[in-house]
Amino acid sequence: MANLNIRKPVDAAVTQPAKMFRLSRRxxxxxxxxxxxxxxxxxxxxxxxxxxxAAWPDIDIPEIDGPGYGWHFDYFELTEGGAWPxxxxxxxxxxxxxxxxxxLPASDTAPAPSEVGVVExxxxxxxxxxxxxxxxxxxxxxxxxxxxxxxxxxxxxxxLSAKASDDIAFMDVWSTISRDDEDHAKIRKFFEHMRYLTLxxxxxxxQGAQDLGAVPNVPLTGDYPGxxxxxxxxxxxxxxxxxxxx
Amino acid sequence: xxxxxxxxxDVVIVGSGAGGAMAAxxxxxxxxxxxxxxxxxxxxxxxxxxxxxxNMEAPLRGTGTKHKSFGYFDNAVGGWxxxxxxxxxxxxxxxxxxxxxxxxxxxxxWGRHVPRFGPxxxxxxxxxxxxxxxxxxxxxxxxxxxxxxxxxxxxxxNTGLVEHPGTPEHILQPPVKGxxxxxxxxxGARALGLPxxxxxxxxxxxxxxxxxxxxxxxxxxxxxxIGAAFQTTTSLIPLAAKTGKLTIITNAKVFQVLxxxxxxxxxVLFNDMRTGAQGRIKARAVxxxxxxxxxxxxxxxxxxxxxxGLANSSGELGRNLxxxxxxxxxxxxPALEGRPRYDEFGASTDHYYMPxxxxxxQLAGKLNFPRGYHxxxxxxxxxGPDMGIGGLANIQGGYGAKLRDDLxxxxxxxxxxxxxxxxxxxxxxxxxxxxxxxxEFGIPVLKFSFKWSDHEYNQVAHMQKTFVDxxxxxxxxxxxxxxDPKKAISTPGSIIHEAxxxxxxxxxxxxxxxxxxxxxxxxxxxxxDGGVMVTNPHKNLTLTLMALAYKNSEGLARRLSxxxx
Numbered sequence: 001m002a003n004l005n006i007r008k009p010v011d012a013a014v015t016q017p018a019k020m021f022r023l024s025r026r027x028x029x030x031x032x033x034x035x036x037x038x039x040x041x042x043x044x045x046x047x048x049x050x051x052x053x054a055a056w057p058d059i060d061i062p063e064i065d066g067p068g069y070g071w072h073f074d075y076f077e078l079t080e081g082g083a084w085p086x087x088x089x090x091x092x093x094x095x096x097x098x099x100x101x102x103x104l105p106a107s108d109t110a111p112a113p114s115e116v117g118v119v120e121x122x123x124x125x126x127x128x129x130x131x132x133x134x135x136x137x138x139x140x141x142x143x144x145x146x147x148x149x150x151x152x153x154x155x156x157x158x159x160l161s162a163k164a165s166d167d168i169a170f171m172d173v174w175s176t177i178s179r180d181d182e183d184h185a186k187i188r189k190f191f192e193h194m195r196y197l198t199l200x201x202x203x204x205x206x207q208g209a210q211d212l213g214a215v216p217n218v219p220l221t222g223d224y225p226g227x228x229x230x231x232x233x234x235x236x237x238x239x240x241x242x243x244x245x246x
Numbered sequence: 247x248x249x250x251x252x253x254x255x256d257v258v259i260v261g262s263g264a265g266g267a268m269a270a271x272x273x274x275x276x277x278x279x280x281x282x283x284x285x286x287x288x289x290x291x292x293x294x295x296x297x298x299x300x301n302m303e304a305p306l307r308g309t310g311t312k313h314k315s316f317g318y319f320d321n322a323v324g325g326w327x328x329x330x331x332x333x334x335x336x337x338x339x340x341x342x343x344x345x346x347x348x349x350x351x352x353x354x355x356w357g358r359h360v361p362r363f364g365p366x367x368x369x370x371x372x373x374x375x376x377x378x379x380x381x382x383x384x385x386x387x388x389x390x391x392x393x394x395x396x397x398x399x400x401x402x403x404n405t406g407l408v409e410h411p412g413t414p415e416h417i418l419q420p421p422v423k424g425x426x427x428x429x430x431x432x433x434g435a436r437a438l439g440l441p442x443x444x445x446x447x448x449x450x451x452x453x454x455x456x457x458x459x460x461x462x463x464x465x466x467x468x469x470x471x472i473g474a475a476f477q478t479t480t481s482l483i484p485l486a487a488k489t490g491k492l493t494i495i496t497n498a499k500v501f502q503v504l505x506x507x508x509x510x511x512x513x514v515l516f517n518d519m520r521t522g523a524q525g526r527i528k529a530r531a532v533x534x535x536x537x538x539x540x541x542x543x544x545x546x547x548x549x550x551x552x553x554x555g556l557a558n559s560s561g562e563l564g565r566n567l568x569x570x571x572x573x574x575x576x577x578x579x580p581a582l583e584g585r586p587r588y589d590e591f592g593a594s595t596d597h598y599y600m601p602x603x604x605x606x607x608q609l610a611g612k613l614n615f616p617r618g619y620h621x622x623x624x625x626x627x628x629x630g631p632d633m634g635i636g637g638l639a640n641i642q643g644g645y646g647a648k649l650r651d652d653l654x655x656x657x658x659x660x661x662x663x664x665x666x667x668x669x670x671x672x673x674x675x676x677x678x679x680x681x682x683x684x685x686e687f688g689i690p691v692l693k694f695s696f697k698w699s700d701h702e703y704n705q706v707a708h709m710q711k712t713f714v715d716x717x718x719x720x721x722x723x724x725x726x727x728x729x730d731p732k733k734a735i736s737t738p739g740s741i742i743h744e745a746x747x748x749x750x751x752x753x754x755x756x757x758x759x760x761x762x763x764x765x766x767x768x769x770x771x772x773x774x775d776g777g778v779m780v781t782n783p784h785k786n787l788t789l790t791l792m793a794l795a796y797k798n799s800e801g802l803a804r805r806l807s808x809x810x811x
Binding site: 069070071102103104105107110121124125128130131133171176192195196197198199200201203204205206208209211212213214215216217218219220221223224225226227228230231232234235238239241242243244245246 | 650
């Protein structure tokens with residue numbers, strides 16, 4: 001009963017900044033709508049450390065108490081996203097789209113998150129009537145307000161209008177908050193959670209899996225062959241390096 | 247109240263999982279008319295199984311929710327929390343109870359690891375005095391293991407180890423080849439003098455009857471429409487149905503054994519899960535196979551004015567509650583970074599394991615815990631990336647193009663070693679009826695008390711040291727917190743191996759059922775699920791409870807045919 005192919009969480013972060021990325025195409029309709037994001041007033045702490053960061057907004061987050069997909073459902077009717085109403089506004093979607101693409105930009109051979117439906121994923125996830133998603137909702141909706149405040153603080157501009165060089169400067173700061181920095185723990189968690197979900201959403205698409213080199217498992221005829229010759233040779237090589245034979 | 251049918255049956259079986267379906271299979275084969283009652287929905291693996299859909303097609307990319315604890319497409323219909331069907335746990339226990347609500351019960355969702363218990367597992371009292379001996383020996387049950395494995399279909403290798411008995415070669419199907427992660431860990435374990443073998447799985451590598459061999463794609467726990475992964479809905483239930491002797495009633499939650507004035511069971515009472523209407527099924531004999539705790543709750547609720555419940559003259563009903571001990575350690579292996587990709591999915595579940603190796607050391611008093619554990623090997627490329635893959639970003643941190651490179655580098659470089667150990671039953675771990683809490687139909691429900699003891703904590707400490715040693719020998723980096731076994735041990739009930747609450751024995755003062763699975767107090771009332779386990783060895787209990795159901799159903803059929811009931 002307990003042998004579940006559930007991927008386990010991995011270890012704590014040792015953060016290092018990454019310097020190079022390339023933004024993907026984005027939808028201009030979101031860009032223009034997002035410029036109108038309203039910013040709640042926030043009170044900043046006076047400590048010197050906090051001068052780099054806008055305060056965490058702690059806005060009221062809508063509670064969602066829908067039925068979800070329930071205990072008894074038909075797998076084949078309820079696919080392609082949950083059946084709950086979506087709550088994200090277009091400006092919020094535009095922010096999340098840009099954030100996802102900053103976290104994992106397109107490469108020469110693979111698309112950016114925005115090109116494989118990440119906005120629809122964010123809307124489904126943040127709108128879901130389940131407890132884990134409620135935690136994301138709190139973190140992400142506060143975080144989107146915080147980002148606007150932070151951009152105003154750092155660059156005197158809004159997030160979606162900022163220059164690429166501003167985005168790099170922001171990401172370098174945002175992604176390197178120390179785990180020892182308890183004053184900005186929520187800001188750090190916001191980054192790590194956004195990254196975690198962006199990567200999950202991205203690599204569960206066919207394009208993402210392909211970029212990872214994942215081999216699709218398809219029905220086989222005959223016995224399972226085990227490791228490929230190349231994988232077997234690699235295994236024997238790494239064992240030999242530590243003085244073990246198969 | 248209305249009767250379900252005009253006729254009564256020879257036997258009514260409560261539950262359609264491993265025990266109940268085995269009972270239905272053997273009883274119908276013997277000519278008995280059987281009514282099987284399932285609390286959950288009906289299910290047809292041929293049409294209701296989302297084998298080939300991807301997580302991208304699922305809500306939340308397949309991530310588990312309270313409605314689907316193990317992921318959207320997993321066929322574990324049921325849950326830790328069910329609407330209108332609560333249970334209680336005292337403040338310090340935090341006991342978790344997973345209830346299945348689907349035809350086939352928990353055989354829709356299990357590891358399919360089917361080791362036999364070994365000779366010492368049946369003689370615990372002789373070894374350490376901490377639990378009773380079983381009322382029979384390994385040699386007595388071995389033929390029933392043979393029969394059960396032959397109909398279940400088992401693949402794997404025999405270890406040749408006395409305490410890990412093998413399956414006859416004419417029954418055992420060929421093993422599935424190891425993955426890189428299996429072979430890597432097995433090599434590391436053997437380098438430390440520890441055993442590692444291809445394990446026995448209830449997964450076909452060769453056709454068996456109408457069931458096809460595994461095609462090595464799609465997770466078993468979504469359901470297997472070709473019948474390669476053992477579920478009762480593709481095996482025992484269809485076989486029983488072919489006799490024309492089986493009636494199946496779903497969405498019917500049995501809450502009470504119907505007793506006659508003569509002290510014999512006359513059938514069962516149930517609530518229709520959709521309408522709330524009560525129903526009654528009459529039979530010459532009753533078999534409870536509603537899971538260890540489900541059957542226990544029914545017995546507690548069947549005592550009429552007797553607060554102790556039915557079949558509880560021993561006072562052992564609800565006592566001796568155990569769950570498997572669980573703990574794990576994860577390692578990240580630089581040598582596995584960026585390794586060659588290939589189809590590593592295999593037969594969905596684990597291919598290899600490490601059977602317990604410390605029997606002699608325990609007898610010699612060299613270990614500070616009395617019972618063993620086995621090791622399961624997880625990790626690798628699995629069924630492709632899932633929502634958890636974002637955790638790989640934590641190794642280097644950061645964002646941008648380098649993050650993309652890091653994901654490629656670290657994908658498949660983690661392995662987790664998981665211990666599954668035997669708990670010793672103790673007086674602090676039991677269930678009773680909650681004095682106040684009731685289900686949606688007004689039926690009292692269970693309340694749990696549970697405590698691990700030093701036997702289990704010391705066992706977990708040993709697991710942790712072993713896993714750290716293996717990871718270290720393979721050049722890996724331990725990424726789990728191994729500082730405190732009390733923090734690492736599994737939540738009680740969470741391994742879903744609960745057992746013992748209707749314990750079997752040869753002494754009516756110390757057990758609820760006899761060697762034949764018949765309650766000491768009611769001549770025509772049987773229990774055929776994990777509740778009868780005298781001990782709960784680390785060797786997963788499904789095969790053994792099915793072998794007991796096989797044996798005891800034959801005994802019941804004999805009594806029916808001889809006019810005893």
